[in-house]
Amino acid sequence: MQFGSHGNLEQHGFARNRFWSIDRSPPPPTASCNKAFVDLIFKPSEEDFKIWPHSYEFRLRITIGPGGDLMLTSRIKNTDGRPFSFTFAYRTYFSVSDISEVRVEGLETLDYLDNLKSRKRFTEQCDAITFESEVDRIYLETPTKIAIMDHEKKQTFVLRKDGLPDAVVWNPWEKKAKSMMDFGDDEYKYMLCVEAAAIEKAVTLKPGEEWKGRLYLSVVPSTYCSGQLAPLTALQG
Template structure:
């Protein structure tokens, strides 16, 4: 696959169809990094560094067929995160086909970013039956020159009946890791979390960093704007920066749950970790005409060690 046009110019944004006829967009940058975005779900399914190494996890059993959400990458959870009431789990944005936004609003973005796509989702008549609100959900996905991946969501209440609406939200990011037992997460120490395996019991995190030896499904509250996910075996650190998203969900199904998920390989839990920028505990309420904005930026940097310890401040500052 060439990264240049017939005139020899760099192609930053390429529209394609996959083998199933799904429309997808490939974003590329000069150094060789890339990202792949499906219009189905507005979902990033691939993010590669300049060496062509895949940084996101996508299940080998992922189903690319509506109404199933794609297992892996970065699903968008809206208008709810979790499983409440009559809406399907994690809402419907991740299994609707979005369109390229013909009239995107001005985004405060660095002018030299050329690899980006603007997508939009509006309610269908079917959606209105299950969630009776009018809205515009705009999403810009940008691949920076250095390989950083940025997602900026803007959700506006366009109701004409004067009604507010309330929602919860998450970027359900699946990171690719070498071995989950060799991964640690820094930045969430000593925070309170809701343990979703124990009926959302509120607990205070102990210890200096989060490591993994069994199933975990936690919603951390009032989290910092930067979180580090350290893959010791690959000597790589993911840095997640977020804005407008106070919570962070950490999830790994482990062996028993993995075997019960039909679109997930039995042993794939060893090679993935979800760390999700989210707004879960306190839902967002928008009056007609109001807009909410939530952003996440991902970068991958080399990890350096000193007696097995990583100074997260060095990583976060250098990222």
């Protein structure tokens, strides 16, 4: 919650660094019951109000399917007496064989904000995104499906999202990796961050309103590309 820095908030918000509770009164499941899930809830503390003075309920359902597919469903409800706005991003990091052997499909021809160039706006010119140096971009008005193809592992990560119009693509590369205290010098070679997000246009909730965002992650053979994958019904749950 709160991608980027906003006032006194830290770079990627504070909800990710707080203790959550098991949600004892979650919304009922609407899909098949052959999936395991847990519901978590986060409510701000008095200390949190000092950082961001709004009252809300943040519910997160984590669902795992029989084949290991993962679905994250977030609901944020305004329990305050006034409207508030926020940005959002799932911090999803993927383990890859070699970043130079990875390509991302589904974002071609789209506009993006380049964080390495003061968020100037550009249009993606490549047929697929490949990596030869540091990348830190926010792609705008993205499709509901994005594919991360790992040729060496012969597999493709498929992201399907709902309520999250943007997508962040990030790899720190060698120089920045060495400057990060919690990042190994060579770890940039084996990871890629692709995040479903709502950043360019902040979400605004009036009192009592609720926002919902969903991310579905699966792995398929790398012979598939983003344009060939048949629609899944998981996002309907």
